[in-house]
Amino acid sequence: MPAPLLEVRDLKTQFFTPEGVVKAVDGVSFELHAGETLGIVGESGCGKSVTALSIMRLIPRPGRIVGGSVLFEGRDLVGLSAAEMQEVRGESIAMIFQDPMTSLNPVFRVGWQVGEPLVIHQAKDNASAGVEATRMLAKVGIPNPQQRARDFPHHFSGGMRQRAMIAMGLTTTPAVLIADEPTTALDVTIQAQILDLLRHVNREFGMATILITHNLGVVAGMCERVMVMYAGRIVESGPTADVFAHPKHPYTWSLLRSIPRLDADRREPLKPIEGSPPDLIDPPAGCSFHPRCAFRVDRCSHDDPRLQPVGDTQQAACWVTQAGTELPRA
Amino acid sequence: MPDIAAAPALHRAWTATDPLVSVRGLKKWFPVSSGVLQRTIAHVHAVDGVDLDIKKGETLGLVGESGCGKSTLGRTLIRLLDANEGVISYRGEDITRSHGESLRRLRRKMTMIFQDPYASLDPRHTVGDIVGEPLDIHRLFQGRERTERIGELLNLVGLNARHVDRYPHEFSGGQRQRIGIARALAVDPEFIVCDEPISSLDVSIQAQIINLLEALQARLDLTYLFIAHDLSVVKHISNRVAVMYLGKVMEVAPANELYRRPRHPYTGSLLAAVPIPDPAIELTRERVILQGDVASPVDPPSGCRFRTRCPRAREHCAEAVPPLEALGADHKAACFYPLD
Numbered sequence: 001m002p003a004p005l006l007e008v009r010d011l012k013t014q015f016f017t018p019e020g021v022v023k024a025v026d027g028v029s030f031e032l033h034a035g036e037t038l039g040i041v042g043e044s045g046c047g048k049s050v051t052a053l054s055i056m057r058l059i060p061r062p063g064r065i066v067g068g069s070v071l072f073e074g075r076d077l078v079g080l081s082a083a084e085m086q087e088v089r090g091e092s093i094a095m096i097f098q099d100p101m102t103s104l105n106p107v108f109r110v111g112w113q114v115g116e117p118l119v120i121h122q123a124k125d126n127a128s129a130g131v132e133a134t135r136m137l138a139k140v141g142i143p144n145p146q147q148r149a150r151d152f153p154h155h156f157s158g159g160m161r162q163r164a165m166i167a168m169g170l171t172t173t174p175a176v177l178i179a180d181e182p183t184t185a186l187d188v189t190i191q192a193q194i195l196d197l198l199r200h201v202n203r204e205f206g207m208a209t210i211l212i213t214h215n216l217g218v219v220a221g222m223c224e225r226v227m228v229m230y231a232g233r234i235v236e237s238g239p240t241a242d243v244f245a246h247p248k249h250p251y252t253w254s255l256l257r258s259i260p261r262l263d264a265d266r267r268e269p270l271k272p273i274e275g276s277p278p279d280l281i282d283p284p285a286g287c288s289f290h291p292r293c294a295f296r297v298d299r300c301s302h303d304d305p306r307l308q309p310v311g312d313t314q315q316a317a318c319w320v321t322q323a324g325t326e327l328p329r330a
Numbered sequence: 331m332p333d334i335a336a337a338p339a340l341h342r343a344w345t346a347t348d349p350l351v352s353v354r355g356l357k358k359w360f361p362v363s364s365g366v367l368q369r370t371i372a373h374v375h376a377v378d379g380v381d382l383d384i385k386k387g388e389t390l391g392l393v394g395e396s397g398c399g400k401s402t403l404g405r406t407l408i409r410l411l412d413a414n415e416g417v418i419s420y421r422g423e424d425i426t427r428s429h430g431e432s433l434r435r436l437r438r439k440m441t442m443i444f445q446d447p448y449a450s451l452d453p454r455h456t457v458g459d460i461v462g463e464p465l466d467i468h469r470l471f472q473g474r475e476r477t478e479r480i481g482e483l484l485n486l487v488g489l490n491a492r493h494v495d496r497y498p499h500e501f502s503g504g505q506r507q508r509i510g511i512a513r514a515l516a517v518d519p520e521f522i523v524c525d526e527p528i529s530s531l532d533v534s535i536q537a538q539i540i541n542l543l544e545a546l547q548a549r550l551d552l553t554y555l556f557i558a559h560d561l562s563v564v565k566h567i568s569n570r571v572a573v574m575y576l577g578k579v580m581e582v583a584p585a586n587e588l589y590r591r592p593r594h595p596y597t598g599s600l601l602a603a604v605p606i607p608d609p610a611i612e613l614t615r616e617r618v619i620l621q622g623d624v625a626s627p628v629d630p631p632s633g634c635r636f637r638t639r640c641p642r643a644r645e646h647c648a649e650a651v652p653p654l655e656a657l658g659a660d661h662k663a664a665c666f667y668p669l670d
Binding site: 044196217218221244258259260262270272 | 395396505532534536537538540541544559561563566589600601603604606607608609610611612613615617619620621623624
């Protein structure tokens with residue numbers, strides 16, 4: 001197997017708030033290979049966005065990366081200077097955000113913003129950056145790109161803004177694209193358009209994509225591999241097909257059971273996960289999912305499981321499945 | 331003019347088989363103003379001629395993309411907004427222009443659960459005050475009875491009655507939504523408009539609230555209008571589903587039927603766009619992706635409003651507005667060239 005493009009090792013990011021230290025990311029390790037689409041799923045506060053922001057070194061105060069490393073093409077990004085990191089951000093790793101209205105600058109024309117990375121990172125002049133921006137807007141499916149490049153963000157609909165964001169991320173043809181909930185703010189028919197666009201640009205540009213979402217349906221349709229996060233940790237990872245068919249962590253198992261499915265015909269009560277996600281300042285001892293877990297054993301309340309191989313292709317941080325117990329069919 | 335003659339049974343007493351809530355030709359426009367004098371230059375046609383019946387005891391799901399007018403319809407239905415045109419009836423009585431004491435009585439029968447449990451609860455009031463406020467406004471319970479009623483309501487929604495003196499910020503999102511539900515139930519209503527009640531909640535919490543709403547419906551004989559953009563959730567909770575697009579109802583049918591056999595091309599494209607959490611299905615699924623964006627509700631397209639995005643549109647679709655017509659038992663669609 002070739003060396004991974006991006007390798008995150010034991011990443012720890014904490015927020016130092018007046019109420020206490022929030023362990024938002026608590027020892028996350030994974031690899032991303034060239035060309036693949038990796039999904040990160042989890043609920044709000046599970047650390048999926050903070051993981052992405054840590055890779056980009058965009059953690060806002062009072063947060064800080066307190067441990068671990070992020071190796072990109074063998075170089076540790078955690079140790080880079082601000083100027084060096086700025087170069088990586090524009091050239092090699094790009095990120096698109098959930099809300100394209102707040103991440104586009106309202107006072108600049110869309111075309112200028114899409115071309116800006118080229119001016120900054122590749123020292124292009126404004127004219128050729130503008131030409132390139134128009135070409136990118138056409139590539140992401142904006143009609144009349146030449147004319148629309150002269151519009152301001154408020155002239156664009158939500159879906160078009162997200163297309164413009166994607167165009168901006170792609171202008172420098174980065175090796176890694178991180179998409180943080182790129183379709184959450186969009187309507188379902190527009191979501192389908194944007195997901196289709198992401199599939200298309202992934203094929204055309206061959207970059208690796210990290211897709212962060214809370215929507216299990218989006219992961220099922222987009223990602224070859226998936227990582228499930230809970231309370232700042234990866235609790236399960238593996239090929240998407242295997243994780244969905246035979247979840248090896250009770251959290252994944254319960255999550256898959258709790259959501260209503262469009263293709264289900266029965267109208268029986270849903271099976272919710274009881275309780276709420278834990279407080280990350282004072283997480284439960286042992287496995288942080290154990291208070292909500294239907295399969296817990298004594299050990300779970302005091303002993304903290306690590307992510308270990310379970311079965312042929314998956315990894316799970318669970319004492320029960322690591323001991324060989326199969327979870328019932330969901 | 332709305333077809334008032336088609337409104338059900340205004341001349342005789344209401345019976346339980348008649349629609350509980352019914353609208354005919356309902357329109358709600360919002361003015362768009364501009365310039366120094368803020369003159370009205372146009373109108374947003376948020377709800378633009380809707381006919382709909384809601385049966386007693388059912389959950390009618392209302393789906394559509396943002397800006398299609400589903401929330402406005404919900405609010406106009408329970409008289410939180412005044413209709414520009416059309417007739418709303420509740421238990422056979424015309425309530426379109428009710429005011430004073432009769433509107434007050436109506437407010438005890440029709441309530442609402444809001445989307446955002448953070449924005450819809452006053453942070454300076456305790457849970458007891460929030461849930462008790464409707465009781466005070468309608469002078470329903472006083473003194474010890476009031477305290478008991480609040481405790482009973484909190485228990486009903488799965489909260490601890492001892493927490494009456496806590497403030498909203500001490501609760502999680504799911505618990506706050508339970509407080510919002512308790513408030514909506516305080517006056518013992520018959521009809522509740524649930525406006526995206528779970529959209530802002532975490533996936534693992536959504537199922538708890540859906541189950542709660544279903545249990546309350548069975549226990550208290552409630553009728554729901556359930557507004558949501560998540561089609562999987564709507565399918566799960568609804569008996570019947572209405573699909574809106576740009577201020578109009580495009581299709582209405584029993585939930586399973588609508589999902590199994592959509593007749594309006596818009597419904598078909600909506601369903602095709604919903605991701606299914608099963609990689610095996612997603613891999614082989616045919617992707618029909620709807621092009622373009624929703625047209626502007628200020629200046630909607632002539633004829634059928636969906637025609638600008640519709641893969642089946644023909645010339646005729648621009649010339650005439652397709653009426654919402656019966657295509658089968660309890661199944662209606664507004665399309666000249668419906669799907670098979």
